[in-house]
Amino acid sequence: MLKSLKIRFVLIGLFLLISVVFLAPNFVDLKGVWKRYLPSDKISLGLDLRGGMHLLLALDTDKMMGQLLDRKFDSLKQSMMLEGVRFLALDKKANSILVTVRADQKEKLNNLLAKQFPEMKVTETKAEGDLISVDLTILEKGLAEIKENAVRQALETIRNRIDQFGVSEPEIRQQGENRILVQLPGVKDPARALELIGRTAQLEFKLVDEDNMARVTSGSVPEGSEILTMKVRNRETGVESTSQILLKKQTLLTGELLTDARMRFGGDIGGETYVALEFNSEGARIFDRVTGENVGKRIAIVLDNTVYSAPVVRERISGGKASITGGFTVDEAKDLAIVLRAGALPAPVNVIYQVTIGPTLGQDSINKGIQATVLGGLLVIIFMVVYYRMSGVIANFALFLNLIYLLGAFSALRATMTLPGIAGIALTIGMGVDSNVLIFERIREELRLGKTVRAAVDGGYAKAWVAIFDSHITTLITACVLFGFGTGPIKGFAITLIIGMIINLFTAVFGSKAIFDWILQKYKPRTLSI
Amino acid sequence: MLELLKDTKIDFIGFRKKAFILSACLVVLGVIAFIMVSLGKANLSVDFTGGTALRIQFTNKIAIGDLRKALVAGGIEDVQVQELSGVGEFFIKTKVSDTASQKVGEKVASILSSQFPGTKFQVLESNMVGPGIGKELKNYAILAVCLALLGIIGYIWWRFTFISGIAATIATFHDVVAILGVFYLMNKELNLLIITALLTVAGYSLQDTVVVFDRIRENAAKMKSKDDFGVVINRSINEVLSRTIVTGISTLLALGAIMVLGGDVLFDFAFALFIGLIVGTYSSIFVASPLVYMWRQKKL
Numbered sequence: 001m002l003k004s005l006k007i008r009f010v011l012i013g014l015f016l017l018i019s020v021v022f023l024a025p026n027f028v029d030l031k032g033v034w035k036r037y038l039p040s041d042k043i044s045l046g047l048d049l050r051g052g053m054h055l056l057l058a059l060d061t062d063k064m065m066g067q068l069l070d071r072k073f074d075s076l077k078q079s080m081m082l083e084g085v086r087f088l089a090l091d092k093k094a095n096s097i098l099v100t101v102r103a104d105q106k107e108k109l110n111n112l113l114a115k116q117f118p119e120m121k122v123t124e125t126k127a128e129g130d131l132i133s134v135d136l137t138i139l140e141k142g143l144a145e146i147k148e149n150a151v152r153q154a155l156e157t158i159r160n161r162i163d164q165f166g167v168s169e170p171e172i173r174q175q176g177e178n179r180i181l182v183q184l185p186g187v188k189d190p191a192r193a194l195e196l197i198g199r200t201a202q203l204e205f206k207l208v209d210e211d212n213m214a215r216v217t218s219g220s221v222p223e224g225s226e227i228l229t230m231k232v233r234n235r236e237t238g239v240e241s242t243s244q245i246l247l248k249k250q251t252l253l254t255g256e257l258l259t260d261a262r263m264r265f266g267g268d269i270g271g272e273t274y275v276a277l278e279f280n281s282e283g284a285r286i287f288d289r290v291t292g293e294n295v296g297k298r299i300a301i302v303l304d305n306t307v308y309s310a311p312v313v314r315e316r317i318s319g320g321k322a323s324i325t326g327g328f329t330v331d332e333a334k335d336l337a338i339v340l341r342a343g344a345l346p347a348p349v350n351v352i353y354q355v356t357i358g359p360t361l362g363q364d365s366i367n368k369g370i371q372a373t374v375l376g377g378l379l380v381i382i383f384m385v386v387y388y389r390m391s392g393v394i395a396n397f398a399l400f401l402n403l404i405y406l407l408g409a410f411s412a413l414r415a416t417m418t419l420p421g422i423a424g425i426a427l428t429i430g431m432g433v434d435s436n437v438l439i440f441e442r443i444r445e446e447l448r449l450g451k452t453v454r455a456a457v458d459g460g461y462a463k464a465w466v467a468i469f470d471s472h473i474t475t476l477i478t479a480c481v482l483f484g485f486g487t488g489p490i491k492g493f494a495i496t497l498i499i500g501m502i503i504n505l506f507t508a509v510f511g512s513k514a515i516f517d518w519i520l521q522k523y524k525p526r527t528l529s530i
Numbered sequence: 531m532l533e534l535l536k537d538t539k540i541d542f543i544g545f546r547k548k549a550f551i552l553s554a555c556l557v558v559l560g561v562i563a564f565i566m567v568s569l570g571k572a573n574l575s576v577d578f579t580g581g582t583a584l585r586i587q588f589t590n591k592i593a594i595g596d597l598r599k600a601l602v603a604g605g606i607e608d609v610q611v612q613e614l615s616g617v618g619e620f621f622i623k624t625k626v627s628d629t630a631s632q633k634v635g636e637k638v639a640s641i642l643s644s645q646f647p648g649t650k651f652q653v654l655e656s657n658m659v660g661p662g663i664g665k666e667l668k669n670y671a672i673l674a675v676c677l678a679l680l681g682i683i684g685y686i687w688w689r690f691t692f693i694s695g696i697a698a699t700i701a702t703f704h705d706v707v708a709i710l711g712v713f714y715l716m717n718k719e720l721n722l723l724i725i726t727a728l729l730t731v732a733g734y735s736l737q738d739t740v741v742v743f744d745r746i747r748e749n750a751a752k753m754k755s756k757d758d759f760g761v762v763i764n765r766s767i768n769e770v771l772s773r774t775i776v777t778g779i780s781t782l783l784a785l786g787a788i789m790v791l792g793g794d795v796l797f798d799f800a801f802a803l804f805i806g807l808i809v810g811t812y813s814s815i816f817v818a819s820p821l822v823y824m825w826r827q828k829k830l
Contacts, residue, residue, distance in 0.1 A: 048795075056663065190656075191636065351628055352660035356635075361585070361654040368793035376787030380780045387532050387776065420726055423799060426784055427730060431737070434777045438741065441773040444531065467744035470689055471737035477681040478733045482726070485674035490726050530531065 008514040019408025043411050046418030049366050051359035052185040057349040059154050059178045061147050064347035073097050079116055085109050100133040150346040160342035190356045200304050200348045201339040203255030207248040208298035208310050216244045224249050230307035233327030245307050247300050252290045257283030261340035263333040273333045274325045284320025292316035369422045388440050390529030395436035398512040402432050405503045420493035428500030435508035439464040453528045457516050476501045535772045542767045542815055543760040549816035560707025563714030572714050575721030580664030581625035582634040583657040588618040590649035604641030627660050671725045690743055693825045698739045701818035705735045705809045712805055727799050731806025739814040745770050759826045763819050
């Protein structure tokens with residue numbers, strides 16, 4: 001008996017030691033050898049406790065698919081003309097492209113498709129006399145791959161942007177098929193961060209369609225051109241004015257070929273903040289050619305379908321340098337440079353869920369949560385001692401063990417402490433108290449039946465065990481379901497409860513029993529203070 | 531030995547008819563609340579309806595009426611404004627959510643700074659939920675509750691009897707629905723945290739029921755064939771009564787502390803648990819146990 005008692009205390013002590021080792025980094029800074037071999041992770045606080053922003057972004061893959069189909073449509077048209085496939089009609093539908101040719105062109109078209117468009121498949125072929133119409137879609141396998149790549153690229157891009165913006169410990173990960181979860185703890189200017197993350201940042205250079213500019217007002221846009229909004233901001237007053245501008249649809253150069261983008265002041269632009277761009281050799285070559293071909297014309301700088309400026313090309317520009325002006329503030333120019341450097345998102349993102357908690361509210365919640373927990377805990381501890389005397393002290397020791405183990409487990413699992421998590425701890429403590437109450441009431445019953453102290457304690461534990469076990473399992477079932485289906489804060493509650501239930505079964509039953517047995521063995525009391 | 535109760539002999543089963551009337555009222559209220567929730571007519575948080583909720587603190591004092599008027603005039607028509615405490619804090623809620631071209635938070639901020647130029651304000655908390663995701667969260671919450679209940683029936687069925695599982699589930703459902711009813715009556719907001727509280731109450735109520743059933747199981751095993759099952763149930767409940775009271779008191783102490791000191795974020799959560807504690811204890815004694823009794827009577 002004594003031997004097993006020793007083993008039990010060794011076990012309790014061992015767990016306590018492990019918990020303390022994992023908890024230590026929260027209180028002391030480890031140095032030297034200690035730092036190398038001991039865990040150094042601290043319990044991280046959730047956004048609701050320290051403030052910050054939680055975002056769920058959805059990548060608009062439908063829009064991306066639309067754009068992809070647009071591009072396929074254009075290149076199919078060009079290829080058919082180049083290869084001499086005579087087509088009667090070419091229509092763009094919601095998810096497919098419809099080509100109509102005469103029967104004698106069928107073979108040529110098929111060859112072209114097989115050779116140049118392996119990612120397209122024929123879903124339907126209709127023959128009407130001499131006319132054959134073919135419905136083309138993008139292969140599903142290809143689509144899935146494109147979507148997957150797009151999400152991965154978006155993730156990478158957003159990570160880059162956030163890294164350059166400078167937020168400590170951001171969390172960025174994929175959720176579901178096309179969603180991205182972003183958590184920015186302690187971010188000071190949420191609106192600015194959101195602007196930085198959410199911007200598609202598609203930079204394009206396009207030619208202004210001067211010849212047809214008059215048609216902007218009439219609304220009849222010639223084929224191959226499009227109307228975009230041009231934003232001009234007065235640097236001194238900050239007042240923004242918009243106008244309509246007609247651009248050739250064809251993109252001359254995109255932001256993909258950038259090597260660098262930096263915020264700059266003044267120089268020849270006269271004291272204004274602007275973003276200096278630098279292209280790679282391919283970009284520089286294209287820029288050199290495009291500017292050379294269009295001297296005297298205007299080239300528009302388009303960012304996410306908004307025109308920022310449309311300067312006149314005075315001379316051929318070699319060396320691959322350009323700049324974007326637009327009456328930016330310093331912060332705006334800095335952020336714009338970041339998004340251009342980090343690259344464009346493959347598709348627009350929509351914010352579908354956003355929670356922002358100011359740092360003051362977070363601090364306030366912590367203080368109130370801690371105060372409430374401490375007071376609640378103290379009341380329970382006092383109550384247990386008043387009601388159960390010495391046994392109450394033992395129960396409180398079990399509660400203390402429970403708390404240390406729980407926090408140690410939190411540290412070890414690198415779980416995040418949230419407000420519902422604190423509530424979960426409170427509930428666990430409540431369950432711990434209940435377990436001991438169940439046991440003590442049973443022991444009292446056994447004592448009333450006239451049993452000896454030893455027999456009463458053993459009987460009480462044995463009989464209470466079934467009810468304690470069953471109630472813990474039912475709570476565990478609930479907690480597991482919550483963990484599986486809950487989001488964010490609820491998950492925090494569930495994980496606390498899961499860890500708590502398991503630990504509580506150990507501390508409330510095994511832990512307190514060991515102490516009872518030790519006391520009974522050492523002092524062999526005739527009566528029990530319960 | 532300090533004892534609150536000594537050897538009680540209360541006829542709990544005898545109270546069952548009165549108790550059922552009370553329970554029926556609670557359930558009816560709860561079911562009405564549930565229907566209202568499903569129809570979207572209850573006070574649901576933006577988590578479930580989609581929309582935007584902002585918590586704003588002003589440096590100067592502002593009348594709630596003026597604030598509402600300013601927001602409506604600024605173009606946010608479907609808006610609820612609630613004053614949080616005497617320190618100039620307001621909770622603004624609208625079903626409008628962000629679109630690609632417009633962020634609701636920014637719109638509110640621009641309305642406030644143009645309408646109340648004399649005072650500064652700070653957005654303490656903002657919560658924007660797209661319309662699709664709200665529905666998704668609501669479905670997840672309902673699914674979670676149903677799955678948890680199913681898992682629990684299964685477990686109790688296995689550990690006790692099938693009818694115990696059913697009775698325990700009815701009692702648990704009764705508790706969850708009763709809290710829903712109380713929250714609906716008080717027009718308190720139902721949010722993800724309250725759903726968490728509901729599930730916690732389900733867990734607590736079950737724990738209570740399991741403790742009572744465990745004692746009934748134990749006493750029924752010792753029962754002589756002539757003993758009335760009602761007597762066994764009464765004896766069992768009386769035996770666990772002191773545990774029920776003691777646990778209840780200690781839980782109340784902890785919950786009370788959270789309600790008083792925890793701040794308004796935790797208050798509703800603790801309040802839901804508080805009601806749950808009372809209803810959950812009541813239901814194990816006056817709903818779950820009599821149900822098992824009546825089932826036995828009918829069969830015998």
